Amino acid sequence: TIFLQHASESLFLLWTFYFLFGDARRPDRRSRAAAGTTLALSVAMRWESVIAVPWLGLYLLWVIWDRHPRRAFLAGALREVPAFAVPLAFGLAVPPLANWVKFESVWGQHGNVGFNSPFPTGLYTFLFSSGDSVFIYTPLLLLLGATVPPFARRWRREAVLIAALSLGYL
Numbered sequence: 001t002i003f004l005q006h007a008s009e010s011l012f013l014l015w016t017f018y019f020l021f022g023d024a025r026r027p028d029r030r031s032r033a034a035a036g037t038t039l040a041l042s043v044a045m046r047w048e049s050v051i052a053v054p055w056l057g058l059y060l061l062w063v064i065w066d067r068h069p070r071r072a073f074l075a076g077a078l079r080e081v082p083a084f085a086v087p088l089a090f091g092l093a094v095p096p097l098a099n100w101v102k103f104e105s106v107w108g109q110h111g112n113v114g115f116n117s118p119f120p121t122g123l124y125t126f127l128f129s130s131g132d133s134v135f136i137y138t139p140l141l142l143l144l145g146a147t148v149p150p151f152a153r154r155w156r157r158e159a160v161l162i163a164a165l166s167l168g169y170l
Contacts, residue, residue, distance in 0.1 A: 005046045012042035013052055020056060021158065024063040029083045036084040040091020047095045055164040060084055062157055
């Protein structure tokens with residue numbers, strides 16, 4: 001295992017969002033390439049961060065959709081997405097390749113075992129358990145009700161992305 005992999009995953013995902021957010025404000029191929037690279041590093045650091053890939057990709061496509069006239073969207077996407085997608089493709093290939101080299105299986109040592117707890121039980125534990133609740137470890141989440149509506153009014157795309165990432169990780 002890798003030391004501090006959750007913190008590293010969070011940092012790389014935050015950087016990915018930062019670079020994509022910057023690209024949304026001021027289009028730049030280097031920002032998109034940096035976003036793809038940091039997302040690739042997140043996936044290479046901790047395979048579970050692959051959950052974020054489709055949502056961040058859809059965010060980029062949404063930005064491109066808003067940036068170009070409707071008829072020019074496809075041309076714009078074909079021009080802008082590769083800077084993000086090429087480094088990401090390398091990052092997505094690393095964990096299965098490393099697993100194949102080490103264990104002769106793309107799934108790794110334990111295989112594709114799945115979950116062993118019912119979803120409602122896990123959700124309750126995650127949200128309300130006296131020892132494992134996310135609100136115990138992150139009490140600032142209790143302010144979501146007051147902070148999300150103004151944020152969502154000003155930054156709709158980003159609010160949708162954060163909600164999708166949160167639900168995806170849940």
